[in-house]
Amino acid sequence: METLAYTAGFVVFRWLRGRQGDVVDEPQRWTVLAAAAVGALIGSRLLGIAEQWPTVIEAWKSGRFLELLLSPGGKTIVGGLLGGWLGVVAVKKLSGIRRRTGDLFVLPLCVGIAVGRVGCLLAGLADDTYGKPTTLPWAVNLGDGIGRHPVQVYEILFLTLVGIVVSRSAKLPEGARFRIFLGSYLGWRIAIDFWKPQPLIGGMNLIQWSCLAGILLLVLDVFRLHFGASHDSQYSGKTVYDR
Amino acid sequence: MTDKRFSFAKLVVVMVLGLLVGAGLCGLDFALAAHGIGKSTQEFGVGPLDGVSLAVMVLSAAGLALSLAAWLLAAIFRSMRSKDESDGQQ
Numbered sequence: 001m002e003t004l005a006y007t008a009g010f011v012v013f014r015w016l017r018g019r020q021g022d023v024v025d026e027p028q029r030w031t032v033l034a035a036a037a038v039g040a041l042i043g044s045r046l047l048g049i050a051e052q053w054p055t056v057i058e059a060w061k062s063g064r065f066l067e068l069l070l071s072p073g074g075k076t077i078v079g080g081l082l083g084g085w086l087g088v089v090a091v092k093k094l095s096g097i098r099r100r101t102g103d104l105f106v107l108p109l110c111v112g113i114a115v116g117r118v119g120c121l122l123a124g125l126a127d128d129t130y131g132k133p134t135t136l137p138w139a140v141n142l143g144d145g146i147g148r149h150p151v152q153v154y155e156i157l158f159l160t161l162v163g164i165v166v167s168r169s170a171k172l173p174e175g176a177r178f179r180i181f182l183g184s185y186l187g188w189r190i191a192i193d194f195w196k197p198q199p200l201i202g203g204m205n206l207i208q209w210s211c212l213a214g215i216l217l218l219v220l221d222v223f224r225l226h227f228g229a230s231h232d233s234q235y236s237g238k239t240v241y242d243r
Numbered sequence: 244m245t246d247k248r249f250s251f252a253k254l255v256v257v258m259v260l261g262l263l264v265g266a267g268l269c270g271l272d273f274a275l276a277a278h279g280i281g282k283s284t285q286e287f288g289v290g291p292l293d294g295v296s297l298a299v300m301v302l303s304a305a306g307l308a309l310s311l312a313a314w315l316l317a318a319i320f321r322s323m324r325s326k327d328e329s330d331g332q333q
Contacts, residue, residue, distance in 0.1 A: 002263070002264070002267030006264070027250065030252035030253050037256050038311070041262060041263065075263075
């Protein structure tokens with residue numbers, strides 16, 4: 001399902017880019033994509049390993065740390081999003097790309113994450129993304145005989161809503177769609193992760209703390225854009241490449 | 244950071260996707276093991292696709308490291324050459 005999620009996201013990205021055009025030319029778009037991919041890979045893995053800190057400590061003590069590092073699991077969407085975002089910001093600064101390039105990623109991310117969450121649901125308890133026990137009528141039994149919140153389904157519904165709202169919104173400034181998506185997804189994860197039985201540090205799990213840090217970064221970024229240079233007036237989103 | 248003749252960015256994206264797909268095979272691994280194919284569904288256990296997953300991950304990780312290094316070197320070389328050219332014109 002993970003492979004299907006990446007494929008679905010990429011197909012939607014290609015379709016959207018063909019339909020709407022792009023604010024940057026093709027080589028610049030590939031540079032942004034590469035930065036996003038590498039950043040997402042690093043962020044996803046780092047947070048994924050850090051999130052399993054009790055297992056990490058146990059693996060370290062038993063001398064199986066390298067085994068844990070090489071194990072295929074342990075990636076997080078939040079780490080991927082934050083790592084990808086920071087990677088793109090860094091590479092855009094280095095390569096002098098000044099246009100905001102994230103809007104085109106919003107719908108592909110919604111689709112890709114939603115497909116990935118189907119995989120999380122099908123993987124059940126092995127995936128570590130299941131919800132807390134509940135007696136609600138729509139509780140799911142993941143094989144241990146306990147009815148649980150279908151948190152993966154909640155997330156798919158949330159992403160569908162965000163995808164519809166963001167893509168149907170009236171004309172927004174360049175980059176606003178991505179910031180709305182990122183902010184709302186990070187906020188959603190802070191809320192929904194209270195329904196997941198994860199190890200807590202100071203009342204929240206590591207993903208929730210990362211989401212909070214991401215929201216703070218996003219707020220700072222929005223302030224910088226709003227009160228910074230006259231960048232927005234310079235780019236009204238008129239230039240369109242590769243329609 | 245962009246190259247008209249050869250796109251390092253495309254190569255990097257392909258390598259990252261290869262790495263993610265290799266890592267993502269664990270889901271299929273669990274599914275196969277749950278149906279009695281393979282030895283274990285436990286963490287650190289040996290699943291039926293562990294070998295394939297590891298091979299894809301190692302190869303794409305090595306490819307990713309090499310392509311990032313080559314991209315960086317090409318960017319440095321290009322910026323040095325363009326600096327030389329602009330110095331020569333002056």
